Amino acid sequence: MARRYDSRTTIFSPEGRLYQVEYAMEAISHAGAAVGVLSQEGVVLAAEKKIISKLLETSKSTEKMYAIDRHLACAVAGITADANILIGRARITAQRYFYTYQEPIPVEQLVQRLCDLKQGYTQFGGLRPFGVSFLFAGWDRHYGFQLYQSDPSGNYGGWKATAIGANSTAAQSILKTDYQDDISLKDALKLTVKVLGKTMDSAQLTSEKLEFATLSFVKPELLQFHQLSTEELNSLLQESGYATTTAEEA
Amino acid sequence: MDSVIALVGKDFVLSAADTANARSVIVMKDDVDKILELDSHKTLAMGGEPGDFVQFTEYIQKNLHLYEFQTGLQLSTHAVANFIRGELARLIREAPVLTNLLLGGYDSVSGPSLYYIDYLGTLEKLDYTAQGYASFFILGTLDRYYQKDITLDEGIELMKRCIHQLSKRFVINQKNFIFKVVDKDGVRQINFE
Numbered sequence: 001m002a003r004r005y006d007s008r009t010t011i012f013s014p015e016g017r018l019y020q021v022e023y024a025m026e027a028i029s030h031a032g033a034a035v036g037v038l039s040q041e042g043v044v045l046a047a048e049k050k051i052i053s054k055l056l057e058t059s060k061s062t063e064k065m066y067a068i069d070r071h072l073a074c075a076v077a078g079i080t081a082d083a084n085i086l087i088g089r090a091r092i093t094a095q096r097y098f099y100t101y102q103e104p105i106p107v108e109q110l111v112q113r114l115c116d117l118k119q120g121y122t123q124f125g126g127l128r129p130f131g132v133s134f135l136f137a138g139w140d141r142h143y144g145f146q147l148y149q150s151d152p153s154g155n156y157g158g159w160k161a162t163a164i165g166a167n168s169t170a171a172q173s174i175l176k177t178d179y180q181d182d183i184s185l186k187d188a189l190k191l192t193v194k195v196l197g198k199t200m201d202s203a204q205l206t207s208e209k210l211e212f213a214t215l216s217f218v219k220p221e222l223l224q225f226h227q228l229s230t231e232e233l234n235s236l237l238q239e240s241g242y243a244t245t246t247a248e249e250a
Numbered sequence: 251m252d253s254v255i256a257l258v259g260k261d262f263v264l265s266a267a268d269t270a271n272a273r274s275v276i277v278m279k280d281d282v283d284k285i286l287e288l289d290s291h292k293t294l295a296m297g298g299e300p301g302d303f304v305q306f307t308e309y310i311q312k313n314l315h316l317y318e319f320q321t322g323l324q325l326s327t328h329a330v331a332n333f334i335r336g337e338l339a340r341l342i343r344e345a346p347v348l349t350n351l352l353l354g355g356y357d358s359v360s361g362p363s364l365y366y367i368d369y370l371g372t373l374e375k376l377d378y379t380a381q382g383y384a385s386f387f388i389l390g391t392l393d394r395y396y397q398k399d400i401t402l403d404e405g406i407e408l409m410k411r412c413i414h415q416l417s418k419r420f421v422i423n424q425k426n427f428i429f430k431v432v433d434k435d436g437v438r439q440i441n442f443e
Binding site: 106108 | 359
């Protein structure tokens with residue numbers, strides 16, 4: 001039955017569904033997980049890398065985390081190539097706004113513009129939707145630190161803590177139990193480690209499989225999107241009770 | 251021919267503009283309001299070509315209102331100043347708009363602030379300034395008597411002093427001026443005489 005109504009993105013099924021959008025979300029549910037946790041001191045983004053090889057230049061390639069502007073970054077789950085296009089557009093949007101107003105773009109506005117773009121691909125043009133979900137972490141003077149999630153349909157929501165990608169439902173329920181509104185940045189990091197540890201498929205958490213980053217004020221007036229180095233990640237994992245192996249796993 | 255003067259005080263921006271619309275030797279209208287309220291906490295005092303400055307400033311105002319409806323936020327004075335400047339800088343080489351502006355605003359980011367914007371897209375943040383012929387006569391007066399953190403009453407007195415200078419030395423007789431103040435409570439007109 002669905003077969004008749006899923007080849008074109010721009011039409012509804014008889015039950016009122018957009019199959020292509022749903023299939024895009026299905027693609028994302030197989031991708032590496034990404035988790036975001038909001039604290040008053042900053043935002044934590046973490047992700048599970050799917051591509052692991054000794055031959056990969058890990059210091060130079062990042063498949064999950066991207067800075068969009070100095071006050072805005074995102075984590076990605078889904079088709080990386082699709083994500084790259086959208087991140088490129090997001091970066092241009094952010095700079096265009098700054099060019100016009102000489103002020104950084106408010107986080108929600110950036111998210112909205114990107115989502116409006118994604119929505120277009122579900123309504124006209126005959127092109128498939130983007131197979132990516134995003135977690136946006138940002139800071140602006142209007143609402144402070146914020147965390148947003150968006151999906152291929154073009155919907156978005158503001159979150160205190162959320163997860164996308166593989167096992168995201170399991171991750172979400174742990175977050176629901178353990179998250180507290182006044183969580184510190186340090187505890188947010190630990191909570192993220194815990195969530196990933198419990199929901200990732202692989203047996204052990206090692207720094208090679210993960211990308212961790214924080215958006216926070218490292219000094220008053222100095223907002224920084226900081227991707228944790230291998231050493232920092234290892235010490236975080238150790239603090240959270242995960243033994244770090246220095247041996248390489250192919 | 252329009253005279254527009256503005257200054258920044260302790261916690262307000264005071265703008266004054268003459269109220270005449272004249273062509274050649276004829277005064278067509280003598281109660282023109284040349285200080286547009288861009289939003290709840292911004293004024294745009296304008297001078298130059300009559301059609302141009304109304305058209306352009308209303309365009310800016312509508313864009314600001316659209317932004318407010320779309321985002322639920324109000325732009326800071328600094329952002330609006332740069333937006334206006336960008337438009338004029340683009341238009342000067344496409345379809346020049348002969349208008350010179352003084353943007354006064356009050357926001358939580360920088361308190362009261364004043365921006366001088368001319369038809370070429372020049373932008374300067376200043377404590378006090380004027381547009382039009384008035385500047386030839388009263389910048390010196392402002393240099394002499396302006397002080398930072400001036401109070402509203404002192405500001406009004408200083409403006410009156412400037413206007414008196416104009417009536418003494420400027421060949422065009424500008425009888426009437428409109429005064430508007432922006433502060434944390436918004437925009438209001440000041441009336442006396």
